[in-house]
Amino acid sequence: MGTPVFDGGMTARGDLAALTERLGHAFSDPELLVRALTHASVQGGGETYQRLEFLGDRVLGLVVADALFRMYPKADEGELSPRFTRLVRRETCAEVAREADLGRHIRLGPGESTSGGRTKDAILADVCEAVMGALYVDGGLEAARGFIERYWGDRLAQKVERLKDAKTALQEWAHSQGHQRTPAYREVERAGPDHAPVFTVEVQVEGVRPATGQGSSKRIAEQSAAEAMLVRERVWKGAKP
Structure with a gap:
């Protein structure tokens, strides 16, 4: 395989220490994290984040649904559903990606990098979900849950009146x-x-x-x-x- 073509961000075996600390998990297989950060625009860069994104989206949904179910034992489906929708939407994932500073670690092709890919909500949301997928594969549900609880904790507890459908x-x-x-x-x-x-x-x-x-x-x-x-x-x- 030839040398991957991307914009000079984090390499496949770059220093992941700062990022893994923010994620709250030391990967036994660091390549999973690299894959979660690899956009399809990287030529020859191996697997991209798409499969992990698919998985991470479902992991987020499960953890958030479980947290809401436990936090609000008297809430009915009509209250829980809009809460859930707000918490798992792409805009929220993009916000979390910014808070976790995932953008600067994303591996992008030169064209996507030049066009501002690191700040695009769609890419940030995808990477956030892919990272949760990687956490789940490497460390199980608890590793993913730890990340979600850290970055979604305040959002889970927001006031009910703000969450009207x-x-x-x-x-x-x-x-x-x-x-x-x-x-x-x-x-x-x-x-x-x-x-x-x-x-x-x-x-x-x-x-x-x-x-x-x-x-x-x-x-x-x-x-x-x-x-x-x-x-x-x-x-x-x-x-x-």
Whole structure:
């Protein structure tokens, strides 16, 4: 195999000490972590993060669902579902990736690096999920859970009133403003591989500028779009979850 072509970030056997400390896990197989950080734009760089991303997405969902189930024993599905959606959405994963400083370790091809790949929400979210997948494969569920609890802990405990279903809240707000029509949602783009699609949805409210949102399903993207409009119109504060 020829020399991998990428932008000079972390090499396959570079110093992973600082990153593994932030992740809270010493990898027995460091190549798993390298794979989780390798974007498809790296030519000749071996396996990319896509399979680990697929796994990490499911690990995150399990750990978050379990945490919510235990933290809120009296909450019904109607309260738990929007909490869950908010916690596992791609925007939240991208925020966590920034907090963990994953961006500077991502292995990118020169073109993707030049175009700002390290700061793109889609790539950061994918890498965050892939890292959780790598933690699970290398250290089991507890290794992944430790990372998730560290970076999702405050988000899990956020106030209930901030988590009202965004689509419901938007519909109520629209009607309170005299808009008789229910907010309309339409898919404007679908990107990514079949196993990890990214949907972009636009929401329209009569007399209001449209807003868009993204998610790994149409339902999540619709919630994201509704929230974007609520934040922009200052119905909801734009604080991090």
